[in-house]
Amino acid sequence: QVGLVESGGGSVQARDSLRLSCSFSGAAFRREVCMAWFRQGGEGEVREKVANIIPTGATTYADSVKGRFTVTKDNKNMVLYLQMHNLATNDSGTYVCGAATRYIDFCPIRMYNYDIWGQGTQVTIPS
Numbered sequence: 001q002v003g004l005v006e007s008g009g010g011s012v013q014a015r016d017s018l019r020l021s022c023s024f025s026g027a028a029f030r031r032e033v034c035m036a037w038f039r040q041g042g043e044g045e046v047r048e049k050v051a052n053i054i055p056t057g058a059t060t061y062a063d064s065v066k067g068r069f070t071v072t073k074d075n076k077n078m079v080l081y082l083q084m085h086n087l088a089t090n091d092s093g094t095y096v097c098g099a100a101t102r103y104i105d106f107c108p109i110r111m112y113n114y115d116i117w118g119q120g121t122q123v124t125i126p127s
Helices: none
Strands: 001-008 018-025 034-040 048-054 059-061 068-074 079-082 093-100 123-124
Touching: 001 034, 001 093, 018 123, 034 068, 034 079, 034 123, 048 068, 048 079, 059 068
Parallel strands: none
Antiparallel strands: 001 018, 018 079, 034 048, 034 093, 048 059, 068 079, 093 123
């Protein structure tokens, strides 16, 4: 069984903080691989990658979240986190975690290289 399950979303006020979690399980994660957080603003909108982490612990962030979001991974408990600070209205959306299990040295840009996806968790920051 292979899966990603997100949690931690909700409705918060602007400038608040929130931490998302993504539990991962299954044979694909017996070795460390590229994992990432994506955000989709609404139905039909493009899913954008906001942060990723590779087995070395190196991270990459979208310009829109640099300095506010931090991605970490707890390998022992098999959880990927996204700590978000100073949230703004345009951070609202469905946050989805994904894994690119063929990639360990870097995380690919194109979404079709991500082969395991969670269902997502909704984050809302009212205007």
